[in-house]
Structure formats: C-alpha cells, structure tokens
Amino acid sequence: MQQLSRRAVLQALGATGVTTVSGCAGDTVQSEADEFVRAVWVFPNEIDDLGWAWAHNEGLRSVARELEWVRTDSAVDIKPAESEEIFQEYVDRDYDIIFGCTFEYQDHMRRVAADAPDTYFEHCTGYVTRENMGRYMGRIYQARYLAGQAAGLLTETDLLGYVAAKSITEVIRGINAYALGVASVNSSATIRVQYTDSWYDPDAETEAATKLISEGVDVMAQHQNSAAAVTAAREANIWATGYNSSMATQGGVHYITSPIWHWDNFYIPTVRAVRNNSWESDFYWKGLASGICSLDDWGPQVPTAVKDTVAETRQDIINGDRTVWDNSKFASVDDSFLFQEMDSYVPNIEVVEGST
16 A cells, blocks of 8 residues: 555545545545644744744644644744754654744744755745745834834823844834834834844843933833743833733833734635645735734723824724835835844834944
8 A cells, every 4th residue: 555645644544535635546544643734833932921922822722722633732932043843853753733832933834844845834934945945024113113113102201112032034124114113203212222143131120221211211111922021011010011911010110012923814815725625835924904913902091182193093003094104214115124134223213322
C-alpha cells in the first residue's frame, strides 16, 4: 500500500469533506489523526503576562473553539536559539502548520522550512517568505496613532513617556505613529522614549517608567510584553496606554486605552486555508478595517470629547480618507520601507541617551 503524505491527505479531505482517501493502488488509507489539521504556535515567553504571547494565545484558543477539525498545540517560553529544534520537532511529528510568534525566529524557521516542503510555516513580524513559509503582521501602528491622539489631548505637562523594547523598525514605527497622533492634536507636546533592550523584563520596564515619571511625564505609553509600565503609571496617578491586550485593571482610574490584537482574524482563515488546500505563501499586513487590531474600551475618566475626536479619526483611516503618515517625512514611503527600513524618528520624539 502506498503511503500518502499529510499534505495529500489534507488535500483530499479539503476537496471531498470525507475522512478516508484512496492510495494510487486503490487501497483505502484511513487514520483518526488524518481527520484533523494539526497546528502549533511557538511563543517566545509565557502566556500569562497579558502581553504579546497572551494575545496570540487568544487567537489559538479561538481556532480551537471554532474549528472542530483542528488539533492545536503550543510551545511556550522558547528562546530564539532553541526554536530551530522545536520547529523540527513539530515537523517530525507531522504537524501541518507551524506559527512562529516573534521576529527573532525568522532565520531558524527559514532553515527548517527549507527541508520540510510538506509543512506550512507562518512567521510573525518577519520579512522572509518561501514557497511553504508566509509572514504576517497587523498595522497596529494605526491604533497607536489613535492612542496618541487621546494622549495628546489629555496631557497637561506636554511631556509624555514611552517605555520601548528594542530600537528596531517594528518598535520605531509604532513610536512614530503614536507621536504623530499626539502632534495631530497637540503641537507643543514631546514624547520621551526610554528603551529597555528587552521584550519582557518587568523590573526593567518599571525602572524605565519610574525614571520617566520622575522627569515629569504625565502620560505613559509602552511597547513591551508586560503591563509593568502601565502599573507604574497607575501608582504615580498619571494617564497610561497599554499594548497587546486590555490593561484596564493595571491602569486603574487613569487608564486611557490600549492598541490591542485580535489574532483570530488571521489564524482562523489561515488554518481553514490549510484544510481547504488553498493556503499560499504571502505577506498579511492589514489594519483597523480588517479587525486584526483595534483600540481597547476607554478608561473610566476619558472625556467624551476625546473619544469623539478619536472615533472620527478612526473612521477616516478606515475609509481611506486619512493615513497615519500624512504630512510627515514618511508620507511618500512605500510598505517595504514602513515594514523593515524605518530607522529614524519624527521631530516631537526625544530618545533618552544611552537607552538604545
């Protein structure tokens, strides 16, 4: 009897909707495991931090809840140096699609994918594709712009703090978008950025936020994988915006909102495409209009006038009547530049010396 590859089995299942397929010799090949798409998510840190991994895990949970023919798995707290071995392990276990959920996995995933043509790979935030490896991200910078507008209307000192992870394009793009949002409603305000050089280090994030607060910022923003900066803002009784997921509890009464992810809007169609034999290697980079990202609910003390201004801008962005980069030095750049080449800041940003 001829053995069929997992991909051939899925193709047959997707085409016919049945759970048995025939080999070339006419023999019937049936396995309980073949009835399911097997999908695994590999995360760079634990999933209980309300941050990046938590948001992706919410997408995984949606897949498991809504698609009864999927079997999901996850590997958590996998450092980049360990990831290649983990990816290979799931290839060897005949998983159909592997999601790598951090930029630093890129080269490791690419190497494994090159020798695993029957496995699909999806890499989050990267810029490399191949026949069986796609890449994906959301235009969260649109939501950051909106959060910046709210922050610019709420500040009284015109000095806002921003605790950031690493000075790479993804982070710089978000800082610039936030700063342009601030500038669109408050031309006098400055955003002071303190880098921690780590995606997840609550102690370092708290220290950075505390330093900015001591310098007089009265609104805090962050691009980190924990809520530490938002918690520090609450303890100092200043406004704050979070990231990745709702941080309303951590922000308290002066919580503004957070740019948040809805990864189910990518994961569910992608896993369906595997099942239906329509998966293609591409670059997914959609924004507010797609539902992949949004703003969280407003905090309890955000004024109605602020909410109304942001709502109007949000609709303009969705309608295509406005972009984040209008009237800035990035107004004419293309998506390739925005995604992987942006390495400078708009004028109202001040990066703390030595923090990069």
